[in-house]
Amino acid sequence: MDVIVGTRTEGPWTLVEVAGELDLHTSPPLRDHLLELIQGGVDHLALDLTKVDFMDSSSLGSLVTCLKRVRERDGKLVLVGVGGTPMKVLTLTGLDRVFDIVGSTSELPPG
Amino acid sequence: MAQLSIRIPPGTTHVASVRAFVGAVGRSTGCSEEAVDDLRLVATEACAQAIEEDAPPEGIEVRSLLEDGRLLLEIEPCGRFDRAPEGLDGVSEGSTRRALIEGLFPDAEFDDQVLRVAVPITPN
Numbered sequence: 096m097d098v099i100v101g102t103r104t105e106g107p108w109t110l111v112e113v114a115g116e117l118d119l120h121t122s123p124p125l126r127d128h129l130l131e132l133i134q135g136g137v138d139h140l141a142l143d144l145t146k147v148d149f150m151d152s153s154s155l156g157s158l159v160t161c162l163k164r165v166r167e168r169d170g171k172l173v174l175v176g177v178g179g180t181p182m183k184v185l186t187l188t189g190l191d192r193v194f195d196i197v198g199s200t201s202e203l204p205p206g
Numbered sequence: 207m208a209q210l211s212i213r214i215p216p217g218t219t220h221v222a223s224v225r226a227f228v229g230a231v232g233r234s235t236g237c238s239e240e241a242v243d244d245l246r247l248v249a250t251e252a253c254a255q256a257i258e259e260d261a262p263p264e265g266i267e268v269r270s271l272l273e274d275g276r277l278l279l280e281i282e283p284c285g286r287f288d289r290a291p292e293g294l295d296g297v298s299e300g301s302t303r304r305a306l307i308e309g310l311f312p313d314a315e316f317d318d319q320v321l322r323v324a325v326p327i328t329p330n
Binding site for chain 1: 225243257290291303
């Protein structure tokens with residue numbers, strides 16, 4: 096199942112909207128999509144997780160891989176609209192302190 | 207209630223079926239939504255760990271049983287939790303998955319590749 100709903104540009108940000116459940120089966124295609132964007136020069140990446148109702152640690156691994164890659168290029172990766180189980184997983188692993196997290200796309204920094 | 211179980215082949219695509227099974231069992235036995243979410247996460251982590259450690263071809267079994275006012279969930283095999291998910295090396299001292307499970311269920315039992323967790327229930 097494809098969890099990527101769409102990719103669009105909002106100001107300096109490339110916003111990837113995701114929906115459904117992220118696990119070890121569904122997160123690799125998302126990781127590959129994000130890495131392709133980074134490889135293609137995107138350095139302000141926002142991942143809208145508002146419609147993601149499940150996320151496991153495999154998915155976190157994918158997101159950390161992307162975070163490292165974008166930071167190697169002095170870029171940013173921001174998580175948007177994280178709640179429920181995904182937020183619990185981020186908090187329990189301590190990764191909520193590693194990622195930049197905002198409540199909605201309107202809270203994305205100017206760049 | 208009789209023991210209910212699901213056995214999945216050791217492939218990543220089937221883990222969603224385990225979540226559906228655990229969610230249905232949890233809700234039908236009166237678990238809170240938070241407990242159901244936690245059980246779904248634990249089952250996913252254990253199955254993922256087993257798959258990453260090359261689970262046997264006969265697959266992974268997830269069993270549920272009502273016992274002493276609790277819903278008991280067993281996942282076998284659950285893996286040895288000696289390997290971090292890709293991308294999470296060094297995030298925690300041991301296995302990130304195991305740390306996550308123990309964070310949700312401090313009383314989780316890891317016994318010879320069988321993981322057991324339990325939640326209180328309100329019988330319907």
